[in-house]
Amino acid sequence: MQMVGSLQNYDMTRVLPFKAYFFELLVFLLITSMPAFDFGHHIPLKINMFYVPSPSEVGDSVLLRCDYELGNEALYALKFYKNMIEFFRYAPEDHPSIMIFLTPGVNVDLSKSGNSSVYLRNLTLESSGNYTCEVSSGPPYFSFKQITKQLKVEDSRHHIPLEIKMLHIPSPAVVGDSILLRCDYDLGDETLYNVKFYKDLEEFYIYYTKRIPSMLVFPQPGVNVDLSKSGNSSVYLRNLTLESAGSYTCEVTSDAPSFFFDIITKQLEVVVPPSEGPVLTEENSDYKIGENVSIRCHSGKSKPAPDLKWYINDQPVISHLHNKETIVHPDQLESSSLALSFRLMSDEIQNGKVTVKCVATVKHISAETSIEITASGFKLSAFH
Numbered sequence: 001m002q003m004v005g006s007l008q009n010y011d012m013t014r015v016l017p018f019k020a021y022f023f024e025l026l027v028f029l030l031i032t033s034m035p036a037f038d039f040g041h042h043i044p045l046k047i048n049m050f051y052v053p054s055p056s057e058v059g060d061s062v063l064l065r066c067d068y069e070l071g072n073e074a075l076y077a078l079k080f081y082k083n084m085i086e087f088f089r090y091a092p093e094d095h096p097s098i099m100i101f102l103t104p105g106v107n108v109d110l111s112k113s114g115n116s117s118v119y120l121r122n123l124t125l126e127s128s129g130n131y132t133c134e135v136s137s138g139p140p141y142f143s144f145k146q147i148t149k150q151l152k153v154e155d156s157r158h159h160i161p162l163e164i165k166m167l168h169i170p171s172p173a174v175v176g177d178s179i180l181l182r183c184d185y186d187l188g189d190e191t192l193y194n195v196k197f198y199k200d201l202e203e204f205y206i207y208y209t210k211r212i213p214s215m216l217v218f219p220q221p222g223v224n225v226d227l228s229k230s231g232n233s234s235v236y237l238r239n240l241t242l243e244s245a246g247s248y249t250c251e252v253t254s255d256a257p258s259f260f261f262d263i264i265t266k267q268l269e270v271v272v273p274p275s276e277g278p279v280l281t282e283e284n285s286d287y288k289i290g291e292n293v294s295i296r297c298h299s300g301k302s303k304p305a306p307d308l309k310w311y312i313n314d315q316p317v318i319s320h321l322h323n324k325e326t327i328v329h330p331d332q333l334e335s336s337s338l339a340l341s342f343r344l345m346s347d348e349i350q351n352g353k354v355t356v357k358c359v360a361t362v363k364h365i366s367a368e369t370s371i372e373i374t375a376s377g378f379k380l381s382a383f384h
């Protein structure tokens with residue numbers, strides 16, 4: 001009865017070649033005709049691990065090792081498959097005991113392969129695939145265990161990846177200007193899937209290589225895209241406003257299968273230059289040598305507020321500056337003012353006069369106003 005129990009453990013549903021099935025039938029008849037036979041305690045065959053070094057590089061040689069335990073079963077065959085196609089068989093009772101079936105991308109080195117492993121030489125991209133280790137036992141159990149692992153073979157040495165070289169943004173730009181944002185990229189070995197532009201992380205433009213329409217725009221305040229001047233690496237923005245300022249991102253993605261992407265971000269500053277030059281106001285109307293000269297410089301409105309600098313006879317003034325002020329106007333524009341006070345000394349007088357100048361600068365744009373002061377009493381002429 002114990003014998004029958006053992007046979008019931010055996011899974012009759014597995015698919016076997018006719019020869020094997022016939023062989024089993026034979027064994028079945030054999031053991032059922034020997035009522036005194038005792039198998040003892042059964043320790044089944046098992047595979048602990050299948051080691052597949054993945055990812056590997058083109059040109060590498062790798063050992064695929066199948067770590068199995070036979071228990072108290074007897075090895076019938078160890079087989080290796082690639083994508084379900086057998087390429088290696090070790091069957092100790094067969095002659096020859098090792099068989100190799102030629103498969104593209106699989107170069108077995110027999111001298112380093114054995115009863116638990118195969119050594120593959122010189123991997124190619126074709127070597128990638130699902131590898132299966134299968135261990136089966138002979139009579140009386142005819143067990144059968146499999147494990148599958150994926151081997152990825154990469155060619156990173158020769159692959160040139162997609163890369164963004166530069167995002168050109170003409171910053172600072174002036175309100176009302178139109179500008180081109182240009183994203184310079186190198187696709188390397190890849191092909192383009194799409195190019196996206198974001199402002200403050202919100203997408204406003206996409207260029208697709210393989211779709212119609214190829215360009216899509218998502219409106220945002222201050223971002224007025226001119227499609228006729230935009231393309232696969234640039235986007236043209238019309239009529240900048242203060243709202244156009246912010247961080248702009250270009251994202252380039254390569255096509256299937258890799259879908260690599262690169263990303264780059266730059267700031268756009270938008271300025272409103274002062275509408276007029278600074279205005280100078282003086283406290284007193286009359287100066288003599290030894291008296292304190294006191295003049296205030298008021299900038300025109302701009303965004304951001306201008307930096308003010310004073311010059312005496314074209315020499316920048318570092319001390320004698322007072323009461324720096326910034327005013328924010330209801331229209332968001334700003335203006336600054338700064339007072340200059342100094343004692344009128346004879347050594348500052350050149351050709352009978354002293355020239356003082358106030359320069360207002362917003363980023364790269366500046367405006368200035370000068371006054372000439374004569375030593376004999378007071379004579380003033382302002383020019384911008």
Ligand SMILES: *[C@@H]1O[C@H](CO)[C@@H](O)[C@H](O)[C@H]1NC(C)=O
Binds near residue numbers: 070075114115
């Ligand atoms: C595999 O081979 C090694 C040495 O070649 C041997 O020690 C070991 O018993 C063998 N294992 C099986 C399951 O045949």
Ligand SMILES: *[C@@H]1O[C@H](CO)[C@@H](O)[C@H](O)[C@H]1NC(C)=O
Binds near residue numbers: 059
């Ligand atoms: C490895 O495979 C490549 C491509 O099949 C072949 O050109 C090269 O000669 C092979 N190298 C060796 C050492 O077998």
Ligand SMILES: *[C@@H]1O[C@H](CO)[C@@H](O)[C@H](O)[C@H]1NC(C)=O
Binds near residue numbers: 130150
């Ligand atoms: C390998 O197996 C994975 C996961 O099971 C599957 O997605 C993939 O298509 C298989 N590859 C091949 C070549 O059979």
Ligand SMILES: *[C@@H]1O[C@H](CO)[C@@H](O)[C@H](O)[C@H]1NC(C)=O
Binds near residue numbers: 192231233
């Ligand atoms: C981008 O467009 C230009 C001009 O239309 C074309 O020459 C170039 O090949 C395109 N580049 C890509 C990556 O599609």
Ligand SMILES: *[C@@H]1O[C@H](CO)[C@@H](O)[C@H](O)[C@H]1NC(C)=O
Binds near residue numbers: 239241
């Ligand atoms: C530019 O934008 C400003 C503010 O939104 C608007 O008043 C003006 O009409 C626009 N000019 C053009 C040419 O679109």
Ligand SMILES: *[C@@H]1O[C@H](CO)[C@@H](O)[C@H](O)[C@H]1NC(C)=O
Binds near residue numbers: 291292341343
């Ligand atoms: C001129 O200014 C200096 C400090 O800047 C002050 O010490 C001096 O008293 C002032 N002179 C007059 C006449 O106001």
